[in-house]
Structure formats: C-alpha cells, structure tokens
Amino acid sequence: MKQLMKIVALSALLGLIGTTASAQNTPAGAQSATTGSAQSFLQTRHDEVNRILRRPARTPADESRVRNELTRALQNLLDYDELGRQALGSNWATRTEPERREFVSLLRQLVERSYQSNLRSTLDFEIRYLGETAQGADGALVRTAARSRAQRRSPEIAIDYTLKRNGNVWRVADVTTDGVSLVRNYRTQFNRIIQREGFPALLDRMRSRLAEGNAI
C-alpha cells in the first residue's frame, strides 16, 4: 500500500509541478514554457523538484529547510485557486468568496501535507516519457510511465498529463494516473458530499482530516 501511496504522491506532484510552473518567472521556466514542447516543460520542472528533494538533510534543521523550500516552491508556484475551481466544478459559482477562500486553503494544506510525507519516496521512480500528442490548437497530452527502481516487481504506472497553453504559458489541466483523473475524481467526490450533506459538511470533513493527520 505504501507503493500505492507513492503512486498517488508522484502523479499529484508531477501534476502540480506542471500546474504551478505556469506561474514560474525564472528565465529557464519561461523559456521552456514559451518555446519548448509540453514534454520538455514537464521534464524541466520534474528535474527542478528532484534537485530540491535530493539535497542532503542530515539534521532536523536541514530537513526543515528542505521542507520549507519545497513548501515555498509549491506555494509560489501552485495555482490552488484553479485547482479548487476545477475540483468544485459547477458548485464553485454558487459559493461565496469566503467559502471559496476557506475551501482552497484547506485543500492546499491537505494536499501539501500528503505530498510532503511521500515526496522523498518518489525519488526511486524512473520516469519514461512516451510522447506528446497535440490536442487542439492549445492543448497537449504527454504520456509517461513510472517504475520503481527499488521494487521492480511493482507494476508500471501510467501517468498522462493534459496540458493547456494560456498565451505563452503551459498549464497542466489534469493528471490521469492509471486511468484515474485527479480533477474528475475530486469533482465527483466533492459534488457527492455537497449534494448529500451540503457544502459546510464538506468543509467540516476537510478540517477533521487536517486535524487527524495522515492515517496512511
């Protein structure tokens, strides 16, 4: 199951990297976003996060520093508003601005906590880029396959990235892991809870989950 959690962390991490990189202002990122293919854009962001993760952290202070760097990188780069809007789907328009802010804040904290606990374990994954397919004028589908170097008996994971170009900037619109779309899954789950219990109940669930910590 730990392997499965790595899959979840890996796919979401790479998806977030893609999403957040749209707001990256570094020259390299901008250049790859504007002139490179979607695949090279993903590879660049992936390598950057790997460099942060591979930084040695022998003391608790080092660990904290790396964690903070990663959090800052995600906070500065992540467009949680877009993720939250996609996840709520049609329910986004009916929510008030404070409700939206709280929802996005809770979502950000939950996602960051989950990925932080599993990010290092994704370093042993070998990513193969299988090609890029254009989807319309401003879209692209990049297919990848991930396999654990340590656990070679584990099945290969198929991770497909759907990217959309907004102007000169690429954005990851969705990450599909072994056929499971992140955005669609969030939208389905949140919509189900909202329909049955209401939006406040959804926020309560998210607060409770944040309070209890990771059970897995």
Next chain:
Amino acid sequence: MCVTCAGRGWPALRVVAPRSVGRTARFRYNLPVIHRFAVQALVGLVVLMWGIPAPLRAQARRRSQAGATAPSSAATASPLGADVATGQTSAATPPDETADSASAEPANEAASAESAAEPQEEAAPVEDVHHDGPPVLDLEALISRAEAHWPSLRAGEHRIAAAEAQLGEAQVSPFFQFNATASFTLAPEARGTPVFSPDPQLPLTNAWGPITRVAVEGGIPLWTFGKLGAARDAARAGVRAAEIEQERARTQLRTDVRRAYFALQLALDANQMLGEGRPALERAVRRLEERLEAGDAEANELDRYRLSSAVAEIAARSSEATRLERSSRAALEILTGENDFVVPDCAMEPLSFALQPVDWYVTAARTNRPESRLLDQGIAAREANVTATRARYFPDLLLVLSASYSYGAGVTDQTNPFVVDPANYTGLGWGVVARWSLDLWGNHYRTRRAEEELFQLRSQTEEARNGIAIEIQALYQEVQDADRRVASWGQGHRDGRAWFLAAAQAYQVGAAEPRDLVDAVRAYFTNRFNHMQAIRDFNDAISRLERAVGIPLVQPHNWERACDAR
C-alpha cells in the same frame, strides 16, 4: 565328402576328408542364435566393418541432438508462428533421419503460410553475477543446469549406449559362432594296427604318455529366411526407443523446472505485494486504536475491525506465499544442483502466445509425443517378432567349418583312412548344413500368438492415442481458461488499482472514509494476486501443453522477457 548331422542337441556334421593319410574328422557345431543370409564367409567380415561404425555414428548423432534445444522429432515446423512476441514463425529443427516423414505434415501445414525469422529480442545473459551476491539465473540458465545435473538424463545416455551395444551384438555375433576346445590327457601306450597288437585292450601296465587335442568348429549363417534381419530390426527399435525415452525425460525435466520457476516467481511477486500493504495497514490500525483510546468521536470501532481483518488476511496470504517460495526454490535447487542463486527480480508476465486450433495440437501430439513414438517402436519390435516366428517355418542354412588335431606320442598312429584313431588324427572340414525344426504345427500357434500380440499392441496404441487426444483437449481448455482469467483479472487488477487511487485521493482531502480505503486496498490486493496467479497458471499450462504435444511451442529464450527489457 559326405555330410551327416548329429549330436548335442544340434545336428553334428561329420566330414570325411579325402586326405592322403585317410583321416576322419568328426565335427560338431552349435548354433545358439539365428543367422542372416551370407553367400560367403567374408560377408561376416563386411558386416563387422559396417556394424562397428554404425553405433558410433548413432552416438555422434545423439550427442549433436543433445546439444540442440528441440527434440529430434519429425516436425519440420512448430507453431512458433503463434509466438506473437516474435511475430513470425521461427525455423524449426530439421527432421530426424529416422523419423517418420508423414508426421511432419500437420506442422508443415501450420507453418507453411509463415516465414522463418530470427527472434526480435536478444536473450538476456544466461547468468548475471552480482558483485556482492549470488548469481542471477533466469529460466533458460536453470534449465541448462538441470539438464547437465539431473541423473535420469545420465541414466538415459547409458540406456542408449546399452541398446546400441545390443544392436551391435545382433549385427556381429551371428557370424562369429565358433568354438575352440583343447585338451590334455594321459593314456597308456598302445602299439599295433587294427589287425594286430601286442598290447591288451586296456594296457594299463604300459608306460603312460600325453595325448594333446585341439579343435575349432563353428558356422556362418548363409540364409535364415528373415530371422537375422528381424533380430536387427528389433534391436534398432530398442535403440530408437531408448533415444525417445531420453527425449521424454528431458522434456519432463524442462516442464518440472518451468513449473517450479513460475511458482517461485509467483511467490516472490505475492510477497512483494503483501510486503507493501502490511506495514501501512498495521500503522493505520495503531493510529486508529490511539484515536479510539483518546475518545475521538470520529474514530469508528468498525473501521478498526475492518483494518485488523485485512491485516490478518495479509498475514495468512504471506504465509502461503512464503511456503510456496521455499518449496519451489527447494525444487529448483534439487533439479539444478544449484544451492545459491537468485532469479531475475522482475514481475512475471504472461507468455506471448497465440493458440492454434485444438486439432493441430492433437495431430501433432499423436505424431510427435515421445510416448506415442515409443508405442511405434514397440509395434516395430512386435512386427520383427512376427517375422522371426514366421521364419521358423523354414530351415536355417549354414556354412559349417571345423579343424582338429590330436597327437598321442605313445599310441601308434593309424594311417588307414577307414580306421578311427582316437589318439592321432588331423581333420579339416566344411559343409553346408540345413537345420529345420519340424514343429510346424507348434510354430503355427507361436506365429498366431506373435500376430495377436502385435494386433493387441496396435489396439492399445490406438487407445493410447485417443487418451492423448483427451489430455490435449483438457490442457487446451486449461490454456484458454487461464488466458481468459489473465485478461479478466488483469482488468480487475487495473480497476482495483484505479479504485484505490481514487479512494486515496479522496481520503487525503477528507472526501472518503477509512473503510473506503480498506475496501479498495482489499479489492486491489485480491485482484492483483488473482492476476498473478492467472499469469502463472497460463504460463504453466502452456509448458504442460508443450510437453504433451512433444514439440516446442515457445522458443527457449521466449519463456520470459529479459528483465532489463521491461
């Protein structure tokens, strides 16, 4: 020269040689075996010259075949066109020179539409030695070691050699049925002639002297009406039967190694999967217990039971997987003689194999399977027996030769050719002898018995071939069933994993409960385990089908894909 026959159970030949000294020689001959036609005594020498190299040629042929991966069957093509990984049929082993060409027809029909090609993937190295660990032996390497180590194959080599020696005896021995005798005795002197002698009939008071005798006698078969040929045919059938038995033993050994290997890989896959889940579930149980003890209202006791039962199930499955791993590894160690090795650390995959119509396999099995061909050799031996029995209606014609010499110093040498001198004589003789058992009525029943035994074996062969067809049908259904289960459980495995991914993503953001996660994990592990088991069943069923058919269905290096290529 006159020839008569009498003595020692066999006709004895007396030849009176018109020598200058008028000596008489008595010949005895003993012919314990049947003989082949030879117009001259030199035929025996010719046969000897031909017979000795023949077993050696057969031995060389056998050694070259032992190095080949395909059995020496008559099939000129195998259904390797069904090997989807290569996409094309591979060139098959050329037919054995002693095999029945008719058996190649079904295989030819299957392969005629496809071209021969080299496999697309190079085989992984047979052995990859870790710098700091035991060697990595893949399936092909393990089979190679088993074939070099397993005693039954060595026993088979000796069995073949014994059968070839028996053939050599049948070819050579009939032409060397000669006996030599020599004797030395003491006898009192005796003087005189057949008309007068100064000594009494038993001159014991005379001086005693030695008498020395030497005699060589035997026969060369000229014509036996098929007895010798039948003996050689039976011996040849014995050689072929020994070779086929060796092939059967080798095929069985490969099947056993594959079965143990696939079982080991299944156990390792299962243990790795279960090792992933157990620590996480145990951790979840502990955290949930802490929350329950702390009085957390959100913690559900039912979830704890659900998690605990999942942990217990994993523990039980782990025990089964460990047992399977140890037993299959032990089997491989015994079969190969290797005590310290590891297998490639990659998940087992289903063979790339497309099934031919079942009739193809039935036809191929009836023709190529070693057990079926053993029955053919049994029929050949029975047919030779019928030929030999029928030949007993007719006499054996032999060329009998003899030479003898006796010298008694104290006994007067009688030079009269009409007088029998037991102490002093010289004899040379030859003659053509006909020996004929007149038990024709008894031979009629012996022939009938031999024929009925032949018909009985033919009927039993037909029954056995029907049994082969039934076995092939059953194995064919096993392969099809396993193939369907691979597809179904493969889909279930993918769906289970998707279920878990979705549940985990939802759980992370509070949209799912622990029980949702546990149900998803259980379904994922169950489906994945069943998928792995179906893959093992599929590969093992193909291996057993190959053994039952008697020809290679998968190239030796295509039984598993190289680890690095995945």
